[in-house]
Amino acid sequence: MTIFLLNIGFGLVTASVLSLLSVGLSLQFGVTNFVNFAYGSYLGVGMMLAYTFSETLHLPFWAAAALGTIGTGVVSLLIAEGVLEPFARRRKSLFYMLIVTFGLSLVLDNLLQILYGVAFFEYPVTQTSPVTIGPFSFTQAQLVIIAIAAVAMIAVHLLLSRTRLGKAMRAMSDNMDLARSSGIDTKSVTRWTWFLSGCLAGLGGIVLALNIVSFQTNSGETLLFVIFAAVILGGIGQTYGAMLGALVIGMVTEISTSFISSAYKQDIAFIVLVLMLLLRPQGLIPAKGKA
Amino acid sequence: MSLILGYVATLLVTFFTYNIFVIGLNIQFGYAGILNFTVITFMAFGAYFYAVFVMPHADNSSQIFYILGLHWPWPLAMLAGIVASGALGYLIGLIALKRLRSDYLAIVTLATGTLVYGLFGNNNKLFDGWSGLFNVNQPFQSVATNHPNQFSWIFVVFSGLIMVVVWLFANRLYASPLGRSMRAIREDQDVVDSFGKNSFKFRMMAMVIGSLIVGIGGVLTIQYIGALSPAGWTTGETFVVWAALLVGGRANNLGAILGSLLVAVVFNEATRYIPQVPSHPNLIPNLRNMIIGSLVILSIWFRPQGVFPERKASFLEVPLVDKYAQGFPGDEPDSALSPAASEA
Numbered sequence: 060m061t062i063f064l065l066n067i068g069f070g071l072v073t074a075s076v077l078s079l080l081s082v083g084l085s086l087q088f089g090v091t092n093f094v095n096f097a098y099g100s101y102l103g104v105g106m107m108l109a110y111t112f113s114e115t116l117h118l119p120f121w122a123a124a125a126l127g128t129i130g131t132g133v134v135s136l137l138i139a140e141g142v143l144e145p146f147a148r149r150r151k152s153l154f155y156m157l158i159v160t161f162g163l164s165l166v167l168d169n170l171l172q173i174l175y176g177v178a179f180f181e182y183p184v185t186q187t188s189p190v191t192i193g194p195f196s197f198t199q200a201q202l203v204i205i206a207i208a209a210v211a212m213i214a215v216h217l218l219l220s221r222t223r224l225g226k227a228m229r230a231m232s233d234n235m236d237l238a239r240s241s242g243i244d245t246k247s248v249t250r251w252t253w254f255l256s257g258c259l260a261g262l263g264g265i266v267l268a269l270n271i272v273s274f275q276t277n278s279g280e281t282l283l284f285v286i287f288a289a290v291i292l293g294g295i296g297q298t299y300g301a302m303l304g305a306l307v308i309g310m311v312t313e314i315s316t317s318f319i320s321s322a323y324k325q326d327i328a329f330i331v332l333v334l335m336l337l338l339r340p341q342g343l344i345p346a347k348g349k350a
Numbered sequence: 351m352s353l354i355l356g357y358v359a360t361l362l363v364t365f366f367t368y369n370i371f372v373i374g375l376n377i378q379f380g381y382a383g384i385l386n387f388t389v390i391t392f393m394a395f396g397a398y399f400y401a402v403f404v405m406p407h408a409d410n411s412s413q414i415f416y417i418l419g420l421h422w423p424w425p426l427a428m429l430a431g432i433v434a435s436g437a438l439g440y441l442i443g444l445i446a447l448k449r450l451r452s453d454y455l456a457i458v459t460l461a462t463g464t465l466v467y468g469l470f471g472n473n474n475k476l477f478d479g480w481s482g483l484f485n486v487n488q489p490f491q492s493v494a495t496n497h498p499n500q501f502s503w504i505f506v507v508f509s510g511l512i513m514v515v516v517w518l519f520a521n522r523l524y525a526s527p528l529g530r531s532m533r534a535i536r537e538d539q540d541v542v543d544s545f546g547k548n549s550f551k552f553r554m555m556a557m558v559i560g561s562l563i564v565g566i567g568g569v570l571t572i573q574y575i576g577a578l579s580p581a582g583w584t585t586g587e588t589f590v591v592w593a594a595l596l597v598g599g600r601a602n603n604l605g606a607i608l609g610s611l612l613v614a615v616v617f618n619e620a621t622r623y624i625p626q627v628p629s630h631p632n633l634i635p636n637l638r639n640m641i642i643g644s645l646v647i648l649s650i651w652f653r654p655q656g657v658f659p660e661r662k663a664s665f666l667e668v669p670l671v672d673k674y675a676q677g678f679p680g681d682e683p684d685s686a687l688s689p690a691a692s693e694a
Binding site for chain 2: 149
């Protein structure tokens with residue numbers, strides 16, 4: 060029983076990491092209406108940028124992490140402006156957009172490996188002994204991760220419900236043509252969306268690296284389909300659905316380790332994805348016209 | 351001289367097997383519009399299942415473990431490998447082909463690839479984990495005993511014959527009513543549905559036929575090399591097949607031949623001779639992957655129809671062009687799926 064409760068605690072940590080990532084993917088999908096298969100590589104960009112800022116510029120770690128987050132947003136914006144949006148304008152076929160992002164993931168992954176090699180890295184944060192809270196036990200880093208995710212989720216909620224930008228994003232997600240004819244500057248909203256999606260991917264990558272302590276450039280790559288699982292579970296393109304999906308996938312994968320080897324965590328996520336596609340492909344919170 | 355002959359044989363076998371992979375993907379993507387982002391997993395399935403059917407029972411004292419070990423004769427084992435690959439295609443199709451957007455299928459194929467890779471690699475009871483299978487029984491060993499090149503050249507003929515059969519089959523399929531239905535689904539599934547065709551069935555057939563063909567290529571690969579480990583089927587390899595198809599021209603099997611010659615043979619082989627950088631042993635493979643990824647992106651930008659575009663069926667038509675007609679949102683005259691229109 061204690062192990063079971065402990066795993067619920069770890070589930071909360073995994074769900075926190077996943078929530079950042081799946082909300083970032085979902086925001087972008089909602090606005091641009093194609094899946095970005097290079098998203099897994101953005102995690103690596105965030106991890107390595109934060110590492111580089113803290114090692115070469117000797118910044119305190121929180122500042123390096125903040126710079127890494129914004130840096131990934133900028134990288135995401137540059138890639139969108141330089142590659143993806145021109146493609147979307149020129150070739151509207153969904154097939155080609157997916158293949159282009161898929162190709163982009165190969166380019167980015169290998170570029171990161173050329174720059175940083177295949178070595179394992181660690182952030183310069185001191186490892187503390189776990190803190191016990193009730194039946195749960197967290198390291199300090201994990202508590203920070205949960206706090207970051209909670210703040211980020213509230214921020215995303217406020218963005219979507221209170222600001223002009225957020226409302227414009229929701230409008231574009233519902234109906235692109237209607238949004239454009241209502242006078243929304245769809246180009247600038249799309250730019251902001253790519254930037255925010257990149258920031259969330261970078262931040263997600265950094266907290267993922269904090270959680271697993273020692274990481275490689277491609278540590279985020281295998282997480283890509285777990286993120287997809289969370290996004291599809293919640294209903295693709297639905298931001299609040301993505302939060303819910305992240306919570307469910309995070310909990311299910313971690314709790315499963317009470318019963319089976321933790322090596323099969325990802326397989327559990329895959330089974331959830333398959334069940335969801337078979338039973339309720341529109342997701343827990345379906346979005347109109349997306350499935 | 352014999353060294354060069356052996357090398358040429360290897361190049362030819364590489365060319366033939368990649369050609370088979372590309373034709374398999376062409377049936378899935380080029381004919382039916384199915385995005386399979388893990389072509390190479392089907393190759394691995396074919397190869398591994400051929401191996402465990404043809405090899406003798408695993409000798410546990412040697413610390414090499416694998417399932418089955420049935421020691422079947424190689425033609426039967428070959429069939430088993432091909433069927434295994436087709437079965438994987440069927441399973442993926444069951445999950446993702448029904449009523450879902452193409453993104454979902456792409457996600458499911460990618461997820462399956464990641465999963466199978468981890469499962470086969472981490473679990474050394476299945477197919478001997480990361481070290482993979484080796485000393486896999488090769489065919490024609492009883493006739494090719496004199497010289498290693500003898501086996502290579504017998505195999506060139508063998509794989510060449512299979513490639514020709516696959517090629518003829520794929521062309522026949524393209525022109526058949528079944529192939530026409532597949533292409534119609536690729537262009538607009540709703541139209542096909544409204545004509546009362548069961549588009550799920552046709553897409554599933556394309557998925558399974560393509561998987562079977564990629565499985566044939568996988569079996570040939572392991573028959574020729576005699577070994578395979580997970581390092582031989584990473585995501586980068588899937589891209590080689592995609593790049594070959596897109597460069598050559600999708601939905602045109604002539605393009606498949608040209609693409610596999612240019613990308614899989616010329617480009618892949620040429621980069622093998624670039625000297626290694628001692629401090630960065632992975633630099634050349636990484637650069638090669640980057641170039642292949644860029645090649646995919648650039649070919650879609652500049653010539654999405656490939657070097658050999660698909661030959662559209664031409665009908666006797668009254669040239670009625672209404673230049674004031676309004677298109678539907680999202681389709682444009684030079685839309686990638688109708689390259690013929692841009693030339694008109």
